[in-house]
Amino acid sequence: MSSPQTSPEPEQEATSSPTWQQIVEAHALIAAHIHRTPVLTSQTLNRISNAQLFFKCENFQKTGSFKIRGAANAILSLSAEDARRGIVTQSSGNHAAAVACAAAWRNTRAWIVMPENSPRVKCDAVKAFGGKITFCEPTLTARKETATKIQAETGATLVHPYDDDRVITGQATAAKELLADYSDLDAILAPVSGGGLLSGTCLSARHLKPSIRLFGCEPAKADDAYRSLQSGILQGIDSSDTIADGLRACLAPRTFAILRRELSGVLLVNEEEIISAMRFLWERMKIVVEPSSSIAVAPLLKPGGLASLNLPPRSDGAPPKIGIILSGGNVDLSSLPFSRA
């Protein structure tokens, strides 16, 4: 909670949010290119959480995270002329790989600005898809300036990691699939960083089940969304060293506007809880997820975690059904945070 507060970035004002029709169109555009990821369950995790949990496994998604949904929608919907000039973006990792991958599908170039402390495995993925990396200081300011400079030099189209309606509608397709498989969810928990995944989740879920409760899960060490929702004023963080390396960005006006309207709350998770939840998912569910994903189940592994969501009782008397979006599985296996317990 000691992260430096800065003024929010001077983004353009958010306009109206994407519509359900746009989400349906995005899904139609990208479906043949991405995986319909499975939804897994775990009796052990149900028992510990006193809930019925449904894990949407975007760690199994192409490029190893949900980010390909938004990147694919943004890049596949470009005109041939725009696509020809290439794509530029800035990202700490998963969006970077997704843009490089989708750019390769369009047979065009991708310039990727990455903070110099990005995990090597994420840099390697960008290179594997043929993306050209420019490293910068690990601050949002440096990332933005570097991307703007490249955009000016090359004429490439900027595909922002979250402050972009095409990206948000792409990310919205994960919750659309989850609710198509399990329409009866009482709540969904998803990680929040820039808010692309979470705001897209809100749009799909609110349309498909109006009464659903929606929660963001955020590192206490990068708590801008929590503070923004509490204060009603968009707050910033210029840098954070949370282990959840995918969650070091902060909301934009566009995502903030959606979250203010739809979210029931932001749940803060400390570093130890993130790592413990990650270890739990690896050991018990035998799946590889990154810290930015395990954060979305961490609140339910704490004593009293379920009660803190304050969900209304189900009419069938069963434990609440909660969707968890496991956003990605890109971790550097050479430097894992598991020490001998």
Place this chain on the structure above:
Amino acid sequence: MSSPQTSPEPEQEATSSPTWQQIVEAHALIAAHIHRTPVLTSQTLNRISNAQLFFKCENFQKTGSFKIRGAANAILSLSAEDARRGIVTQSSGNHAAAVACAAAWRNTRAWIVMPENSPRVKCDAVKAFGGKITFCEPTLTARKETATKIQAETGATLVHPYDDDRVITGQATAAKELLADYSDLDAILAPVSGGGLLSGTCLSARHLKPSIRLFGCEPAKADDAYRSLQSGILQGIDSSDTIADGLRACLAPRTFAILRRELSGVLLVNEEEIISAMRFLWERMKIVVEPSSSIAVAPLLKPGGLASLNLPPRSDGAPPKIGIILSGGNVDLSSLPFSRA
């Protein structure tokens, strides 16, 4: 290949192999207690192997490995009187947890003899299911003697990890499910240690697809099955320090008899190849598998790996379809073999 050769253990002579009808009955007995595990595919692994691979994910099975299939069949089929006196077994880990779990289902006790170098995560699992562990020296001789002593003292029923028809028929249900999902496989690769999984796989697969090719994958550091099949005489190994801790046992007459009849070959894999395949499955498929599992795909990740299987061409001209049994996912996350590359 430098492991000390010992005389084979003086097991009883193998009689006739389990029948298809017994496998069907075993499946009916255990199906409600175990998971129908998913079969995963990976375009990346298909590309690298020049084959179509179908991964039967027993790492997602209850207790984290296929071993619950055989243990459940053996223990659920006991008479009430036999069950009451409890179960004893010796195992380096996964069979231990499986016996403890299935014994708990029967509300009876389980005495488990484990070599003192068993992974802690596997010991913890036994304890979590209420099993009582007795540690012994890490040799097959010590394991066997200790189990026999406990059996004499308690009157418990011995459930051998593999030299038991009820166990073999239970393990056979994994390949039965795999071929029910994908009947068109040209070959199946599975790890081999004592041969319970592999001989069960042979029985199911040969019945369901008589022309199928069947291969065992074995650590070069514990190559008794390879040498047994080569020489036609059952060979032994009293101890091995292969990282594939589930593959340190050796064939019994019962499993050897089945493998001699059904197997196309044993593929030897060195330690580096086991670790490299494990890392590959974790990084690319985002699943947690143990070294004893990754060994079953390792031969196909080598240059010329597919050719070494010498499979006949498919009539449809497509790449061969190969089933891989990923036997388990119980690893100690505190001591992983991944160093900075």
